[in-house]
Amino acid sequence: MRNMSDDHTHVQEFFAARAAGWDTRFPDDGPAYAAAVAELGLREGDRVLDAGCGTGRALPPLRAAVGLSGVVVGVDLTPAMLEAAVRAGRNHDGQLLLADVTRLPLRTESLNAVFGAGLIAHLPHPAANLRELARVVRPGGTLALFHPIGRAALAARQGRRITPDDLRAEAGLGPLLAGSGWDMTSYIDEDARFLALAVRQG
Template identity: 35%
Template sequence: MAAHERRFDPHKRALLLDPARWAKWDPPRLLAVLHLQPGETVVDLGCGPGFWTFPLAELVGPDGIVWALDVSPEMLEALLDRQPPPWVRPLRSELPRIELPDASVDAAWGAFIAHEVEPLDALMRELHRVLRPGGRVGFLDWRPDAVHEEGPPRDHRLPPGIVRQALEAAGFHILPTDWQHEDAYLIRALRPLHAP
């Protein structure tokens, strides 16, 4: 199956902003794992209409930058319709490609997108390229053994071990996390300051 067949349908984008979704995922609490500081640069991978983009923008503040990356013009238009702050910069790009310069980003966040990207290894190499040494990555994705039925078909989902392996193969160091959820998993990683 082609990667584009796994993508979230842009016509259903209103579902991504459902208040019940905010209550379930609590973006400020989850995004705290990135340890973002005011003035930093972060990329929101597969930003959609901005569910994670807006809380990321609050964390980095007006001296920071949030690159809101999506392949869908409809998603980026929906984001802009919500009038994000000026330090949110829309970026149309098709993952695994990230159209940003080398070592230009402090952190990257990918919520429910790892299962959509092929080849996954290429995405991790791109993240390693665009992140500065010491840069942080957070991936939130659907568990294949999730309790509830929301999310993509179970045969589209990736076990967390696959995502961890792809990160490690690209040179990332996996960080511990104690976050647990019945429907999703969270993986944190760091681009080491020095190559091994």
């Protein structure tokens, strides 16, 4: 069994090494992020978390969705990613917290929604970690698990094949979410994007 601190160290090292050039590697993802955020159905004044926010690319559309009266929080485990978010000025769109999404420093049922881009593949214990995301969202609130390209395109980019145990496969993701406090309401996996939406169980 892997040690959780080993998982965290691996994730931090992976992203710290890539933080400085992250946005320049994927310069055209902005519209895909904005479209995914629109699917959350946020309203003026809502409170939303960007879990594993990285360089904060989702923060501007999240802020636009909830308005000045809303609350946007970006949480990430890697200091270098948050530093890149600040350099890009995205700290003006949301509060950035150096924290672990598996143990969030947020009150129970304090949020309306969670946005997670590229998140699920980096969760050390997906069922427990998705339950922690459910803890901070009110019943009926929403979760978006997003990636700016689909599973097949991502696998091809990384020089690998999709395996049956891929966490993002529809057949596995639905039950995983259901056992973690979420009901999956839609699933899209196409070359241009991956987007699974879920509602917090009552």
